[in-house]
Amino acid sequence: MKLTLTQRLSLVFAVLLLVCGGTSAWLQVRSSQMHELEVVQGLSRDLARHIAHDTVLMDSNGLMPGAVRELFSQLMLVNPSVEVYLLDTEGRIVGNAAPEGRMRRDNVDLAPIRQLLNGQPLPILGDDPRSVDGRKVFSAAPLQVNGKAAGYLYVVLLSEEHDRYAERGATSAALNTALLSIAVVALLCLIAGLTAFNLITRPLRRLTDTVSRFDIDGAPPPLPATSTPVDKSTDADEIAILDATFRHMQNRLGEQWRSLTRQDQERRELVANISHDLRTPLASLHGYLETLSLKDATLSPEDRRRYLGIALDQSRKVGGLAQSLLELVRLEHGFVQPVLERFSLIDLVQDIFQKFELSAEARQVELKAGFVPNLPTVWADLGLIERVLTNLVDNALRHTPQGGEIELDLKFQGSGVDVTVSDTGPGIAPELREGLFLRPFNIGGSRRDGGLGLRIVHRILQLHGRQIQLVDVTGRGATFHFSLPVDQQTAEQWLAQSMNRNHADK
Structure with a gap:
């Protein structure tokens, strides 16, 4: 099934609107997520520093496993949305409170940690030890023993519990309202666009109907009383200019058709009258020549000369008419x-x-x-x-x-x-x-x-x-x-x- 121009424009507009609406929704959700991450990381940026300052996790012999596990358990019990890890100076995980088999990484990239400690703009995403390729916002603080760097305290601010809760709330009222708003706006834009396309292409459909009714082989319609010339310097749109140009062309074709009809009629009259003017002297010429041929022996010299003179006069008339006609043809055809x-x-x-x-x-x-x-x-x-x-x-x-x-x-x-x-x-x-x-x-x-x-x-x-x-x-x-x-x-x-x-x- 072939689609009309209006239908094709409407389809393209609907597809573009769908793509733009989907992109807008994705950008809105993405912006909301990034804003949430920035807020969470901004509020908890110094959490690791406070923990490291108030709690002894290492002594001169190194890590204190009991103290570490007890602290981690207490923190995760008070705030289930955080996960706490202890890293050495190379980023290897040397302490955690994760259940058995939940760890997916043995080390954490230190580059995001250095960015956070250097005060880079938030949010900054770091490695999630419980995911192969996941990245989350975090808080970090350096650890020292006897004035020497001993590692880092690494706190993931959005734990697995937070992710599971967020997934269960994916169809929350706020998200539904946002999606519904985007859908309503897209629907209104679609209706407005289809209406606009219909109004814009109406002159084109009218012109198409006029062109379809135009019969190039038949008599053109009568010209209007006044014909407006085509002026492309005005603010008229292209369809209006096309419509005016076609009407001007139709008028010109009508004028040419009438001119050709008039010329054809004149040509017919010319041929008919030339035939009439040639027939009279030719008939006279033939009659006198036939008389001379049949009665040559009985005609007196005076009659013979008179008949020949009349025949010559008629011959000159035919010759003059033929010469004039040839001259007119050469003039009218540009020779x-x-x-x-x-x-x-x-x-x-x-x-x-x-x-x-x-x-x-x-x-x-x-x-x-x-x-x-x-x-x-x-x-x-x-x-x-x-x-x-x-x-x-x-x-x-x-x-x-x-x-x-x-x-x-x-x-x-x-x-x-x-x-x-x-x-x-x-x-x-x-x-x-x-x-x-x-x-x-x-x-x-x-x-x-x-x-x-x-x-x-x-x-x-x-x-x-x-x-x-x-x-x-x-x-x-x-x-x-x-x-x-x-x-x-x-x-x-x-x-x-x-x-x-x-x-x-x-």
Whole structure:
């Protein structure tokens, strides 16, 4: 069975609490024992010295066994918690009142005795003669005979009788109360910890539920009215930051999903309208070529030339549409990147007017250019900007009636040159302006020529970091406006920003 994060955290916390509670209980018991040993040894520290001072245990011939045994028996009878031993100068036990077979050691380590006699901090534990490896608090005093060291009086302050009584009282009320207190505190801490973990992980569980309901393949939920940005500099905890980050990511995915849906719809419209625009000239081209093939012997030279001329016109339309489509694909998929250089817009406008001079005369449309002297040069891609102006003038020429005019104005404004292309045609109806530069062929079933050229213009200026706008000018038809930078630094900044936006969109 797999445990949830909350359950794992609770289990780890319970184990740590158990370990800490057990360690605390052990330390408390150990501290209590050490305190008791210190108190007992402190109170009885001079017991051996008083006994040695008031009792004669040795004479010039050495140990007085009778006196020793009588004294030891009296002391242990009066105070059963003590055991008295007589040691020589090497620490060997030379006198005791222990029952037969109860002794486990023949000598006692003198190092703790010297520490006690030198006034070292208590408690000091010495060897227990009635245990193989036991150590207990003691009192000790040196013995002398005729002014010479003869050994030590060694008094164990907690005898075997004391140990047996302590074992019988191991479940005393005091100990039970201490253990019960520790258990109650541990239980309260466990309840508080589990409650805290539940509160802390609640946002994480809510986020998990949100993530589990998120369908990456389906339509994302609608965006909230306002979206709070993620700010990691605030005092919000990590889970709150994670929740805000996920919601921000969900919003971004929703925006991208909607953008991709819109682009897919536009792509479908593009394919459908391209198919429509290709079908008409191709059908006309095929019809006239088929007529020439079937009626070649009966056609007069004038009809043959007329049919060939119409077929060539339709072929040029198909070729132009295919070229525009290829150019748009290269622009939108990043195959074309602007190469910035300094050039004169005035010279470029003159070249473009020369290109359309014959077409304008045939349509009886006047081409006008307006600019101030000493107009500064601009930084941009010469070939791409030429394509922009060519598309705009060609579009205006096809929609300007006979006797109308097309005007191209250049005006220096701050850090750039404003370019405005206007005509005296009917303009663009308000219902057709939505998505003017994104939907190249029709909106709501209304046919619009030149839309693919406007989309190419829009994409080229996007690559330069600029935008084209359709503006309303009194007395004019369709009027398009954009600007180009006059210094290299500004142009490179716009270009860099445009590349960053393109990478973000992808």
